[in-house]
Amino acid sequence: SQQGEEDPQALSIQEGENATMNCSYKTSINNLQWYRQNSGRGLVHLILIRSNEREKHSGRLRVTLDTSKKSSSLLITASRAADTASYFCATDIQGAQKLVFGQGTRLTINP
Amino acid sequence: DVKVTQSSRYLVKRTGEKVFLECVQDMDHENMFWYRQDPGLGLRLIYFSYDVKMKEKGDIPEGYSVSREKKERFSLILESASTNQTSMYLCASSLGTDPPGWLRRRGEKLFFGSGTQLSVL
Numbered sequence: 001s002q003q004g005e006e007d008p009q010a011l012s013i014q015e016g017e018n019a020t021m022n023c024s025y026k027t028s029i030n031n032l033q034w035y036r037q038n039s040g041r042g043l044v045h046l047i048l049i050r051s052n053e054r055e056k057h058s059g060r061l062r063v064t065l066d067t068s069k070k071s072s073s074l075l076i077t078a079s080r081a082a083d084t085a086s087y088f089c090a091t092d093i094q095g096a097q098k099l100v101f102g103q104g105t106r107l108t109i110n111p
Numbered sequence: 112d113v114k115v116t117q118s119s120r121y122l123v124k125r126t127g128e129k130v131f132l133e134c135v136q137d138m139d140h141e142n143m144f145w146y147r148q149d150p151g152l153g154l155r156l157i158y159f160s161y162d163v164k165m166k167e168k169g170d171i172p173e174g175y176s177v178s179r180e181k182k183e184r185f186s187l188i189l190e191s192a193s194t195n196q197t198s199m200y201l202c203a204s205s206l207g208t209d210p211p212g213w214l215r216r217r218g219e220k221l222f223f224g225s226g227t228q229l230s231v232l
Contacts, residue, residue, distance in 0.1 A: 033220060042115070042201055042223030043154075088153070090221075098169070099221065101146075101154040 005102050006089055012108040019076040021105040023089035030092040032065055032072050037086045079109045117202050117224035124231050130189040132227050134202030141207040143185035145177065148199040160185055192231045200227045
């Protein structure tokens with residue numbers, strides 16, 4: 001399986017609810033990044049968390065990182081229809097000098 | 112804001128054609144990347160460049176080549192297009208490197224273009 005696997009693959013919730021997506025990886029990392037992709041468009045950087053950080057916030061986004069479990073989660077609070085998109089985690093692997101992207105979670109917010 | 116521009120949103124080509132995908136960034140970024148995105152496979156790195164005239168193979172370089180003659184422009188070339196190269200192609204750039212020669216300063220984010228959906232018939 002690939003470095004950086006998101007779970008679930010798809011998530012559908014009602015507007016106003018919180019959405020949680022998870023990412024697992026296999027090897028040691030320098031940092032982990034989350035990106036959003038609207039349908040048919042490029043990716044947009046959301047947030048970066050370094051390997052020595054455990055939690056980070058940006059607006060309605062909260063990211064956690066557990067290096068002992070090699071996992072990260074992205075929480076979007078008070079979801080809006082405009083949050084409908086695919087979300088990708090990307091791991092900056094130690095020694096590899098590149099970002100490795102997961103397959104993404106497709107999030108649908110129902111009005 | 113950084114702008115990464117890909118020359119075409121949609122492209123239809125025939126098998127065997129030579130295809131050029133162009134990418135231009137306007138923020139004097141040193142690093143540029145080409146990914147392809149396929150359902151169920153996520154993004155896969157084709158080639159990257161950390162300097163003019165420099166290029167490095169990514170994870171899936173076969174069937175592709177690149178050109179970086181100017182800092183702002185990174186071209187992806189399909190030498191002889193095949194149907195299995197039908198995909199969404201995404202170009203990205205990032206700020207720079209320290210020290211020179213490393214792919215990327217730690218903690219750098221990527222700026223992506225809007226993508227080119229290529230269909231090879």
